[in-house]
Amino acid sequence: MKAATTSTVRIPVSGGARLMAQEFLPAGGVDTTLPTVVLAHGWTITRHSWLPVIDELQRHRAVRVIAYDQRGHGESTMGSDPASVRGLGDDLASVITATVPEGPIVLGGHSMGGMSVMAYAGLHHAEFVSRVRGAALVATAASVAGRKPIPLEGLVMGVASRAPRIAPRFLVPTPIQGRLLFGEGANPDDVKTAVGMIKRTKMPTIGAYFNAIEQHDEIEALAHFVDVPTHILVGTKDRLTPVKWARMLQEQIPTARLTVLPGLGHMLTYEATGTVADALIDFIDLSA
Secondary structure: OOOOEEEEEEEEOHHHOEEEEEEEEOOOOOOOOOOEEEEEOOOOOOHHHHHHHHHHHHHHOOOOEEEEOOOOOOOOOOOOOOOOHHHHHHHHHHHHHHHOOOOOEEEEEEOHHHHHHHHHHHHOHHHHHHHEEEEEEEOOOOEOOOOOOOOOHHHHHHHHHOOOOOOOHHHOOHHHHHHHHOOOOOOHHHHHHHHHHHHHOOHHHHHHHHHHHHHOEOOHHHHHHHHOOEEEEEEOOOOOOOHHHHHHHHHHOOOOEEEEEOOOOOOHHHHOHHHHHHHHHHHHHHHO
């Protein structure tokens, strides 16, 4: 199979930040009757974490896909705005306006990216309900209230948020981080790839968005998902956004489908690539 063709665009957003967005077009051309898929990645990683899913998705459907680096991550700049999940919701709205100004869309959000999708739904609910044909919420939560902190994490993240804009690199050991992110039987190459993204993320970004996630609460925004097909996916070995938070999402979105994946961890774009792609395909097919 031929590889998809891609192009990139920088999108100006508030606080002087610029977001790097990438368009993926299937080699055989886009089926213009299908919605565009827009994907938001998680904390400390980049748009490249969606590449396995994009490849799998375009093997089966001739869809246009947009993936972008969230503020301060990858090739996107941070800008002067304080870090917040609500801000990421507005950033997602800006990405949609710039890359998919009209027509139906399907949204996928992994971890912090799922939180961005929730914030977008709460802040731009009219557009969310009218344009979104489906939302995949992958390994995410509407709130992390009540989470048991890791010893000294608050101190470490506070220091990181005020550190120079350098990447932690060797301070993030691959074996330890891999066990935190992945579940059983993880592919070593996937672990290396995912942890490599974290190693290259600037320390102030890591600290600032850790604090933003701790403070975020998008439970009220979940009311807007009742009218939008939604699929929640979580692994039983997810140590960052555990099953109990996925079940809370489903309680607030009773129309949503919940898929619990035995033995898998937080990085479902790698660990359950086909399942995540199938969730997006279901929404694409609903629009056909």
